[in-house]
Amino acid sequence: MSKDAPNAIVTSRIEVAPGLMILRVVPDGWRLPDFSPGQFAVLGLPPEAPRCSLSDAEEPVPPAGRLIRRAYSIASSSLAREYLEFYITLVHSGTLTPRLYALRPGDRVWLGPKITGLFTLQEVPVDVDVVLVATGTGLAPYMSMLRTELTAAGGRRFAVLLGARHSWDLGYHAELATMQRLSPRFRYEATISRPAEEPVPWSGRTGYVTDLWWDSVLAESWGRRPSPADTHVFLCGNPAMVDDMVSVLAAEGFREHTRKQPGEVHIERYW
Ligand SMILES: Cc1cc2nc3c(=O)[nH]c(=O)nc-3n(C[C@H](O)[C@H](O)[C@H](O)COP(=O)(O)OP(=O)(O)OC[C@H]3O[C@@H](n4cnc5c(N)ncnc54)[C@H](O)[C@@H]3O)c2cc1C
Numbered sequence: 042m043s044k045d046a047p048n049a050i051v052t053s054r055i056e057v058a059p060g061l062m063i064l065r066v067v068p069d070g071w072r073l074p075d076f077s078p079g080q081f082a083v084l085g086l087p088p089e090a091p092r093c094s095l096s097d098a099e100e101p102v103p104p105a106g107r108l109i110r111r112a113y114s115i116a117s118s119s120l121a122r123e124y125l126e127f128y129i130t131l132v133h134s135g136t137l138t139p140r141l142y143a144l145r146p147g148d149r150v151w152l153g154p155k156i157t158g159l160f161t162l163q164e165v166p167v168d169v170d171v172v173l174v175a176t177g178t179g180l181a182p183y184m185s186m187l188r189t190e191l192t193a194a195g196g197r198r199f200a201v202l203l204g205a206r207h208s209w210d211l212g213y214h215a216e217l218a219t220m221q222r223l224s225p226r227f228r229y230e231a232t233i234s235r236p237a238e239e240p241v242p243w244s245g246r247t248g249y250v251t252d253l254w255w256d257s258v259l260a261e262s263w264g265r266r267p268s269p270a271d272t273h274v275f276l277c278g279n280p281a282m283v284d285d286m287v288s289v290l291a292a293e294g295f296r297e298h299t300r301k302q303p304g305e306v307h308i309e310r311y312w
Contacts, residue, residue: 045108047150048152049067049149051144051146052146061131061178063116063212064126067125068152076119077162077163079160079161079275080160081160082156084113084153085110085151086137088104090143091140092140093131093143095133096135097134103136114182115156115181118185120189128178167196169197169305170198171200172199172202172267172274173277174277175276180278199226200230201217201228202232203229204253211233217229228263232246232249251282251286254286255289268293269294269295272305273305275306277311280312290306
């Protein structure tokens, strides 16, 4: 079989909101490799795969014969590996996502056999708490971390600070709220930036995720404001949010983590 032949099957496709989808994929006849929560896999489809009706017309059409591939963070737990779950935004003018959106259960897709990435908890000291900051599908790697880590007894505390325009764009909201009720070491804070567009008044927090940080929402539940001495922060999602958070955190002494220079801020840039 050619190395570009579709080698996985879509088993589930859940449309969370227009343009936001949870996709589950199972390898066809091969075993998923081990992976660490936070890592990503690569999905691919050929140019001749149909585009969904919501997408823009494509100009120019990608050359035939070459698979279109993109990276996607894994949202499922690394413990239960019967499928890989992805949380994907439709980019209307994009090349791959309109094709992924046209997939239905039973359809075939290419799944890269390697899972990789450094956006993991592996280099975070065991005795510090972790704040996971996201907008939109930047939540995906955190779902994998939480679904894997929160099942163990004891251990560090986690918090998710999640931002979206509308309440219906807060994917995994119910699961995160349930995790918070079940685990004393998990805190979930969501904020929406366009409350005036809600059909039913939103009683939660409003503004941007940076506001959640400024407002010290964690200090209320953790009893202290996170500092570089006791907390690592993960950032994933909209590049403007990531840049804003990096500046806010730098002013409080947090430094970006790299392999060469350990720090407390871990960043995944989607684009
Ligand atoms: C390590 C890594 C992990 C990623 N994980 C995810 C994930 O879990 N979920 C996900 O939806 N995307 C994720 N992405 C982005 C993904 O790889 C694609 O870039 C995205 O799906 C667009 O592909 P496309 O071919 O449709 O658009 P393209 O034709 O490649 O157009 C790219 C343009 O689309 C826009 N864009 C890209 N990603 C997004 C996005 N998420 N939201 C809004 N606009 C975007 C940007 O303007 C970008 O320049 C990840 C990227 C990286 C590098």
